[in-house]
Amino acid sequence: MLDKRHQFRILVRFFFSRAVDLELLSPGGEIDKLMIQFAAILAAFNFVVTYILVPRYFTSTQPHSLLVVSAWSDEEFLISTTISVVGLFIVLAWENLLPDAQDSLALGILPMRTRTIALAKVASVGCAVGAIVLLVNLFTSLSYAGIAASDSSILAVLRTFSAYWLTMCMAALFTLAVFISMQGIAAQLLSYRAFQRLSGMLQLLAFFSILAAYFLKPQLATVGGLTAPQNRSWLTWLPSYWFLGIFQELNGSANPILLRLARHGWYMTAWAITIAGCSLSLVYGRTIKKIVEQPDIAPRDRSHHSSGALSRLVELLCNQPIDRALILFALRTFVRSRKHRLLLAMFSGIGMAIALAYTESLLHGEWEQRWNEPNSRLLVASLVLLFFVVFGMRIVFTFPYALRSNWIFRVTAVQRPARYFFAVRRSLYSLAAFPIVTVSVVFLLAIWPGRPVFAHILVLVTVAVIVVEKSLCGFRKIPFACSYLPGKANLNVTLGGYAAVILFAAHQGGSLEFWAMQRPARYVVLLAILLVWAIRARHCFREFATASLTPIQFEDRSPTEILTIDLRRDGELLGGETYVEP
Amino acid sequence: MLELRRVSKLYSGIPAVQDVSFSARSGEVTGYLGPNGSGKSTTMKMITALIEPSDGEILFDGVAISRDRIRYRQRFGYVPEEPQVYPHLTGAEYLQMVCDLRGLSDTRSKAKVETLLKLFSLHEDRDVAMSSYSKGMRQKILLAAALAHNPDLILLDEPFSGLDVGSALIVRDLIKNLAARGKTVLLSSHEMDTVERVCSRVIILSKGRIVADDSIEQLRTLMSLPTLERVFSQLALEQDTETISSEIAEVIES
Numbered sequence: 001m002l003d004k005r006h007q008f009r010i011l012v013r014f015f016f017s018r019a020v021d022l023e024l025l026s027p028g029g030e031i032d033k034l035m036i037q038f039a040a041i042l043a044a045f046n047f048v049v050t051y052i053l054v055p056r057y058f059t060s061t062q063p064h065s066l067l068v069v070s071a072w073s074d075e076e077f078l079i080s081t082t083i084s085v086v087g088l089f090i091v092l093a094w095e096n097l098l099p100d101a102q103d104s105l106a107l108g109i110l111p112m113r114t115r116t117i118a119l120a121k122v123a124s125v126g127c128a129v130g131a132i133v134l135l136v137n138l139f140t141s142l143s144y145a146g147i148a149a150s151d152s153s154i155l156a157v158l159r160t161f162s163a164y165w166l167t168m169c170m171a172a173l174f175t176l177a178v179f180i181s182m183q184g185i186a187a188q189l190l191s192y193r194a195f196q197r198l199s200g201m202l203q204l205l206a207f208f209s210i211l212a213a214y215f216l217k218p219q220l221a222t223v224g225g226l227t228a229p230q231n232r233s234w235l236t237w238l239p240s241y242w243f244l245g246i247f248q249e250l251n252g253s254a255n256p257i258l259l260r261l262a263r264h265g266w267y268m269t270a271w272a273i274t275i276a277g278c279s280l281s282l283v284y285g286r287t288i289k290k291i292v293e294q295p296d297i298a299p300r301d302r303s304h305h306s307s308g309a310l311s312r313l314v315e316l317l318c319n320q321p322i323d324r325a326l327i328l329f330a331l332r333t334f335v336r337s338r339k340h341r342l343l344l345a346m347f348s349g350i351g352m353a354i355a356l357a358y359t360e361s362l363l364h365g366e367w368e369q370r371w372n373e374p375n376s377r378l379l380v381a382s383l384v385l386l387f388f389v390v391f392g393m394r395i396v397f398t399f400p401y402a403l404r405s406n407w408i409f410r411v412t413a414v415q416r417p418a419r420y421f422f423a424v425r426r427s428l429y430s431l432a433a434f435p436i437v438t439v440s441v442v443f444l445l446a447i448w449p450g451r452p453v454f455a456h457i458l459v460l461v462t463v464a465v466i467v468v469e470k471s472l473c474g475f476r477k478i479p480f481a482c483s484y485l486p487g488k489a490n491l492n493v494t495l496g497g498y499a500a501v502i503l504f505a506a507h508q509g510g511s512l513e514f515w516a517m518q519r520p521a522r523y524v525v526l527l528a529i530l531l532v533w534a535i536r537a538r539h540c541f542r543e544f545a546t547a548s549l550t551p552i553q554f555e556d557r558s559p560t561e562i563l564t565i566d567l568r569r570d571g572e573l574l575g576g577e578t579y580v581e582p
Numbered sequence: 583m584l585e586l587r588r589v590s591k592l593y594s595g596i597p598a599v600q601d602v603s604f605s606a607r608s609g610e611v612t613g614y615l616g617p618n619g620s621g622k623s624t625t626m627k628m629i630t631a632l633i634e635p636s637d638g639e640i641l642f643d644g645v646a647i648s649r650d651r652i653r654y655r656q657r658f659g660y661v662p663e664e665p666q667v668y669p670h671l672t673g674a675e676y677l678q679m680v681c682d683l684r685g686l687s688d689t690r691s692k693a694k695v696e697t698l699l700k701l702f703s704l705h706e707d708r709d710v711a712m713s714s715y716s717k718g719m720r721q722k723i724l725l726a727a728a729l730a731h732n733p734d735l736i737l738l739d740e741p742f743s744g745l746d747v748g749s750a751l752i753v754r755d756l757i758k759n760l761a762a763r764g765k766t767v768l769l770s771s772h773e774m775d776t777v778e779r780v781c782s783r784v785i786i787l788s789k790g791r792i793v794a795d796d797s798i799e800q801l802r803t804l805m806s807l808p809t810l811e812r813v814f815s816q817l818a819l820e821q822d823t824e825t826i827s828s829e830i831a832e833v834i835e836s
Contacts, residue, residue, distance in 0.1 A: 315688070321681070321682035321683070321685055321686065321687075321688065321691070322682060322683065322685065324682050325678075325679045325682030325683045328675070328679065329668075329671075329679055332670060332671060332675065333668075333670060336670040336711075337670060401668060401670065402666070402667075402668055402669060404664070404666040405666045405667055405668045405669075407632060407662060407666065408667075408668075408680060408683070408727070409683065410632055411630055411631075411632070411655055411658075411660055412655065412680060412683035412684050413652070413655065413683075414652055414655050414656045414683075414684060414685060415685055578650050578652060578653035578656075579652050
């Protein structure tokens with residue numbers, strides 16, 4: 001006798017364990033350890049927010065009624081943070097929201113109902129989202145229950161506490177429902193193959209939309225902001241304000257503006273849940289059949305014009321076969337591998353978030369500098385983006401695509417290793433530095449006069465050279481072709497450190513550049529220093545690349561581990577090799 | 583000529599290949615046979631210099647391959663046992679990449695890629711990602727990639743795996759043709775009929791050790807057995823295949 005509940009529990013555990021592909025980031029490959037670290041980071045973030053926001057309410061001399069109103073902006077911030085963190089988690093778990101070919105083929109043949117699979121999938125994502133909501137609001141829920149309560153009675157505090165949690169859960173549920181609806185509708189309208197292609201783009205779009213909305217949305221949580229007629233369209237489209245209204249309504253507020261926002265919030269949440277439920281039912285009713293009937297991604301013809309044009313462009317730019325091979329391989333892998341795209345999106349997303357945070361005040365006119373005149377904020381933003389994209393791409397290069405296929409690079413490594421290292425450098429220039437410099441040129445030329453743009457681009461290009469050359473010095477791998485030991489770099493700790501250094505360097509660098517741009521002499525000195533640094537960096541890289549007996553690295557293992565399986569001299573060069581000369 | 587001298591390979595002290603010595607001459611197809619786990623693929627990987635022998639020496643044309651691995655890599659073509667390719671690349675992209683990596687000139691490699699794709703009946707699928715290729719199609723891509731640079735030594739580990747009858751016949755004749763052109767061919771396969779038709783000499787491996795190294799005719803005569811399959815069963819298989827198959831059938835029915 002089949003026990004449906006037992007099947008459901010097993011499936012929830014199974015789906016929960018693979019909600020996000022964390023293996024790449026896990027220290028020592030231990031998923032549990034990584035999850036605990038993430039949980040600790042979220043809780044610590046909430047603790048810091050509480051430590052910064054809460055004390056001023058207890059030291060304030062304002063009357064309680066005014067204090068409650070001034071807390072609106074913090075409440076909105078907490079709601080939008082919850083929505084954004086949940087949204088980012090859903091973006092990471094994107095492929096596990098709906099059934100995929102693996103589910104359809106592996107679970108479809110087992111004696112269980114499709115409804116059980118669907119419910120288990122939703123429940124597993126729901127559990128993960130619930131845990132995130134809990135961690136992101138752990139300390140603030142306790143403190144804001146005291147601050148936002150209508151009076152100091154236990155009943156009022158309990159009511160605020162319940163309203164807080166209900167609001168956050170509603171906001172998370174709304175976010176989850178929106179993303180499920182988005183995918184579900186796309187899955188219904190498109191063929192499975194077309195959906196798979198679009199899904200990757202939707203995922204990236206969702207990722208950047210969340211960041212842009214979080215950092216660029218205007219601060220309207222004041223009486224003036226909420227009542228101003230020009231803000232009405234903002235309030236209609238920004239969910240964090242609807243849920244601020246819901247929180248206030250549940251907390252007993254009778255403010256008509258907040259009640260109107262709350263009504264809108266309830267209405268939109270109901271719609272989102274209904275659409276998500278319907279699309280999910282249709283997906284499990286129809287899409288699973290579609291998946292089983294169609295091959296996963298086959299046959300996928302790559303002969304479209306963009307691919308051919310790109311190949312011809314690379315052929316035109318690279319006359320060396322080895323350069324062409326590695327640049328095209330890196331480019332194709334990056335374009336076609338969702339995992340690598342998402343990893344880069346993570347790094348560039350952090351960069352973009354910081355850049356947006358820098359420029360936000362310019363957009364809302366809260367800074368003495370103007371956005372359409374040369375200003376240090378946009379200079380810093382472009383430097384931050386450059387740093388994060390180049391370092392992000394450099395890190396993404398280290399993650400293999402199909403490790404078992406890298407034998408082809410091993411058996412065809414017939415030219416001097418330096419040739420491969422130079423080709424890798426060219427790949428990093430082409431895929432990371434060049435696009436950022438191009439985007440910066442186009443964007444800045446659209447808003448600034450030509451001369452300062454030209455001056456900044458000279459600096460940006462020189463900095464790009466320094467960053468690329470320095471980041472590849474010591475890098476002996478072919479992109480996406482070397483094994484990677486999970487957690488070797490302990491990314492979530494190391495990256496935090498690097499991000500802080502990058503941010504500091506970009507901030508100081510941008511400010512210095514803006515200061516130097518005020519006088520030609522200063523600018524010339526700055527550029528001269530950067531040029532010398534860039535030449536030195538190129539020289540260092542050349543020395544590293546052309547050093548004799550530096551082999552290409554295909555195994556990310558320490559020599560002691562190699563010894564134990566007797567691969568003593570694997571990949572070692574002896575000095576008398578006969579290379580193919582280009 | 584390819585020569586292995588007392589080659590052994592240990593994985594954490596456990597022998598995979600022990601004391602293997604043989605030579606494969608140019609102009610000949612040498613069969614390298616053995617049951618699963620006997621060490622065939624390990625030997626192949628050592629010959630391709632993908633892994634290092636724990637002991638012994640491998641020579642090609644009298645020179646130890648470890649002396650100049652890079653020069654040696656320019657001279658061999660290898661078809662691995664598992665058709666491991668980058669699935670996100672199309673057949674044409676993969677072949678072009680391999681030609682570029684081998685440093686073949688642009689015009690030469692493009693023409694070769696096109697012709698090889700046509701001859702291997704893959705031209706229609708040249709722009710289709712290899713993730714949607716059948717095993718046979720991947721195998722053909724690997725064969726084309728192994729031969730595109732005109733190697734002197736050809737190492738084929740189960741090259742017929744997944745091929746349809748027509749393609750298998752083409753590959754069989756191609757192997758003989760390449761040997762006739764003076765190439766050294768080392769062929770590992772489980773298909774005894776094909777080995778019997780293609781190879782002039784066979785080496786049989788059992789539990790990492792060579793148990794036979796002779797011409798097929800000589801082996802058949804010596805052991806008074808009609809086919810290579812029977813010779814192989816006698817030398818390399820310890821199990822009574824008929825008894826085991828009937829036992830399996832009984833377990834299924836029980």
